[in-house]
Amino acid sequence: MLERIPAYTDAMLDETGTLSDRVYRHLADRLIAGRFAPGDKLSLRAVSEALGLSIMPVREAVSRLAAEGALEVAPKKAVTVPLMRAGQFRDITQVRVEIEGFAAALACQAVTPESLAGIEAREREFRELSELPKADLAQAVAANQAFHFAVYRAAGSAELLAIIERLWLRVGPIINLDLRENPERLRLGGAVQAHRACLAAIRENRPAAAREAIAADISGASAFILSRQRLLD
Amino acid sequence: MLERIPAYTDAMLDETGTLSDRVYRHLADRLIAGRFAPGDKLSLRAVSEALGLSIMPVREAVSRLAAEGALEVAPKKAVTVPLMRAGQFRDITQVRVEIEGFAAALACQAVTPESLAGIEAREREFRELSELPKADLAQAVAANQAFHFAVYRAAGSAELLAIIERLWLRVGPIINLDLRENPERLRLGGAVQAHRACLAAIRENRPAAAREAIAADISGASAFILSRQRLLD
DNA sequence: TGCCGCAATCTGTGATCACAGTTAGCTTCC
DNA sequence: GGAAGCTAACTGTGATCACAGATTGCGGCA
Structure with missing residues (x-):
């Protein structure tokens, strides 16, 4: 798998x-x-x-x-590679919650059997990875990214996808730095739970719930990173 | 003025x-x-x-x-300068409604007396321009842009502002082409009305109404442009 | 008169060179 | 031994040249 x-x-x-x-x-x-x-x-x-x-x-x-x-x-x-201030990170997080949440809500309506199968596969891959005793962090980051983009791609909006890609370009270095320094976060399972909730919401065509799940995922990771105080300010 | x-x-x-x-x-x-x-x-x-x-x-x-x-x-x-297909334009409109609407909602909470004064001034300028017997189209486009960005700037999110600027970079040529060919649209006053509603919502801190007003403005202009069938597809 | 084809021109792409400001390391002096 | 200052290497910026593919318009042929 x-x-x-x-x-x-x-x-x-x-x-x-x-x-x-x-x-x-x-x-x-x-x-x-x-x-x-x-x-x-x-x-x-x-x-x-x-x-x-x-x-x-x-x-x-x-x-x-x-x-x-x-x-x-x-x-x-x-x-x-830009350093990011805490205030900037909070700002970008708020924007991500809104935009990526919107994409997840759109995905509920626009999802096809094929894209749903892709989302399910990515969800399973990430979940299995996080259950391994010794997680490969780089692989976990890639699997997390694969799940999110499977959802966003299912929304069927090229414009939205391009905007989200640019956002990830900015937060990629931060997320990874965090995960490298705090590998135990994977263990906590916040992301796995959020992914599962998002997948269920898409399956059952509940846009508000899908938006909420993605928002929780992003906010959770962001709060964790901010709590580590590794950012400037 | x-x-x-x-x-x-x-x-x-x-x-x-x-x-x-x-x-x-x-x-x-x-x-x-x-x-x-x-x-x-x-x-x-x-x-x-x-x-x-x-x-x-x-x-x-x-x-x-x-x-x-x-x-x-x-x-x-x-x-x-890219040609835009109707489907693409619909897509970008949907994204603008969500993102610029979100910015307007944020502006309600983040607005300051100074930024509110700026928004009011831009609203008045655009309204007065549209009431002139012979409107200067280029100036009207600039005034419309000035109003929108006064609102978005008041939201206080640099990230959001950058994203919106990129969206306008894309739709600028379309909007203008439309207005140049259909100068009478300014007369109809849909934009003036939407701006007024948006300003009122910001004054009274009603985020949902502000979002709605901006969404109506964008959707209205978009529907008009699409109805003219000047776009490919 | 209308259409096909060739050639001159124009297109962005990539390499190379010159330059001025920045950085970092070494030397020298205290 | 440590700090200050100078120099040498390195930085991105901008100009110029060479090139191959696309375009356009003119000329010739049917």
Whole structure:
């Protein structure tokens, strides 16, 4: 079951699109998956050399990510993964609750047998992962992401999905940093319970309940992270 | 009163930030203000020559806008202002209703005397403009935008504001195209009425009513545009 | 008169170079 | 031994060049 979770495939390997596009996807994937920590620095030249390209495609990819707030680039200084202040994190959480909750509510009406099967599979995968004695954190993060996006994709709104992806681009580094430092949180099962409630609500076409479940999931994780006081302010 | 509406100032003239940033703001302002129509083509070289720069800053600005969906760039083909299908427009409208409605509801709780005064001023300016015998359409679009963003800014969420700005970047060209072809819509007063209701709701701290007013404004304009069948599909 | 095809022009993409401001490490002096 | 200052390496920014694919319009043929 677990090996169904798609392995990390490097966007640089698939040869569709321009080099800029591939670098963009490469970096975006790593950001969402939490492979960068807030404050990490990266240099255009270092990335381009690591990828065996000139600096140009990396520049374009980075400037796109900077436009979305996923990276910060100050003139003549190294590109950094943004630090987030507690107030900012609270703000983004409130927005996520509203928007991702809305997507979950939409999913109730727009769900198809196929997308429902996908959601069920992702829910089961995440649940089984969290029941393992020694959880693989990176895999758990990926499974959690897979569940959420299965729901959001089922909502059938490309616009909403794009907005949510941008939000995850921003919170990816924070979530992962948190999970890496507090692996026991997985044990508590708040996420598993919220996922289960969300799945049930979608099955039974109860939009308000689906919205509530996603909101609880996001708020719960956010409260935990804020309680650890690892954020500035 | 009317001359309070800030004149169109070119972002290229203020000398803060990198050239890329300035080009980005220049193009973004023109897109939101509806100075481009869907399907318009622009060439990196033409823009850079018009602005007296090399192609590089324009490239970066355009690739950022493309990342946000405000422009479309296909390899080896001219950059275009995206055409929008009716289905896509419906989708984006549904998302705007939810998100901008949420911002209006937030504004009820977060509004300050200063921001309320700003909203009132913008409401009055738009109302007076729409009562003129010969309305200046460009000014009406700008005044409408000013009112909406005064409300959204009053919500006090930087995250939400950024998301809404990106949405307007997308719909700017459509709205303007519509208003240019159907100037009589301003006469009908649907927008004026919605603005008035929104302002009243914010004054009286009625979040649900504020959300409703903004939703009615957006839905009304959207329904009108869709009824004109100028969109693909 | 109408249509097909070729060629000149224009498109974005990517590489390379020059530059100025930042950073970090080493040396030197106290 | 520690701190201050200088230098060398590194940062993103911007300009210019080369290239391959797309577009457009002109000319020739039917």
